[in-house]
Amino acid sequence: MKFIDWGVIDYKEAWDKQNEIFTHLINIKNTPAYLENKDQLQQVIFCEHPHVYTLGRNGNEGNMLIQKDRLDALGATYYKTDRGGDITYHGYGQIVVYPIVDLDALGLSLKQYVCNLEEAVIQTLAHYNIKAGRAEGATGVWFDYNTSTARKICAIGVRASRYVTMHGLAFNVSTDLSYYNHINPCGFVDKGVTSLEKEMRKSVNIEEVKNILKKEIEKLLHT
Numbered sequence: 631m632k633f634i635d636w637g638v639i640d641y642k643e644a645w646d647k648q649n650e651i652f653t654h655l656i657n658i659k660n661t662p663a664y665l666e667n668k669d670q671l672q673q674v675i676f677c678e679h680p681h682v683y684t685l686g687r688n689g690n691e692g693n694m695l696i697q698k699d700r701l702d703a704l705g706a707t708y709y710k711t712d713r714g715g716d717i718t719y720h721g722y723g724q725i726v727v728y729p730i731v732d733l734d735a736l737g738l739s740l741k742q743y744v745c746n747l748e749e750a751v752i753q754t755l756a757h758y759n760i761k762a763g764r765a766e767g768a769t770g771v772w773f774d775y776n777t778s779t780a781r782k783i784c785a786i787g788v789r790a791s792r793y794v795t796m797h798g799l800a801f802n803v804s805t806d807l808s809y810y811n812h813i814n815p816c817g818f819v820d821k822g823v824t825s826l827e828k829e830m831r832k833s834v835n836i837e838e839v840k841n842i843l844k845k846e847i848e849k850l851l852h853t
Contacts, residue, residue, distance in 0.1 A: 652789075683718070
C-alpha cells in the first residue's frame with residue numbers, strides 16, 4: 631500500500647486528482663497487470679485543504695446556512711460532491727485522508743471498510759488517552775453521542791464503484807471550529823463538533839498525529 635502526502639491543496643484540485651487515480655484503478659481492475667501488482671496499486675492520500683464546505687450527493691442544501699457573499703468574506707469555497715454524507719467543512723489543522731483502494735483486493739465489504747476508517751481514528755485518539763466511539767446510525771467518530779454534549783471529531787464520506795473507493799475521512803486536530811457555525815455539520819442541528827486540541831486542552835503536533843493515524847490505517851487496511 632502506497633501512502634502519499636499532497637500537503638495543503640485546493641479541494642477541487644485534489645478532487646480532480648482523486649478522480650483520475652480512481653478511474654484508472656477501475657479501468658485496470660482484473661487485468662493481468664493489475665492482478666500481479668494489486669498490492670502496490672492501493673493508495674492512501676493525506677492532505678489538508680484551505681477553507682471549503684462540501685455537500686454529499688444526497689445532502690440537504692439547506693444545511694448550508696450562509697450565502698456566497700459570506701463565503702467570500704470567510705475566504706471559503708463550496709462544492710457539491712459525489713461522496714456520501716451531508717455537508718462538512720475542511721480547513722487548516724484538519725487531517726484529510728483519501729484512500730483510493732480496491733476493497734476486493736483488501737477482502738473488505740464497504741461497511742467494514744468504513745468501520746475500519748473509524749477504528750483507525752479511534753485508535754489514534756487512544757494514543758492520547760482519549761476515548762471516542764461510533765454512533766448507531768451515524769458514521770464518523772464521536773464523543774458522548776447519546777448525551778446533550780455529543781460532538782464529532784471525524785467525518786467520513788466515501789464513494790465506491792466496482793468496490794474501488796475515493797473520498798474518505800476528515801479528522802479535526804487543530805481546526806478552527808468557528809467555521810462549523812455556518813453549517814449544520816453532517817446535517818445535525820443538535821450535535822456539536824470538536825478537535826483533538828480542544829479535547830486535550832493543549833496544542834498538538836499535527837505531523838505526529840498524522841504518523842500515528844497512518845500506522846493505524848496501514849494495520850486496518852493491509853492485505
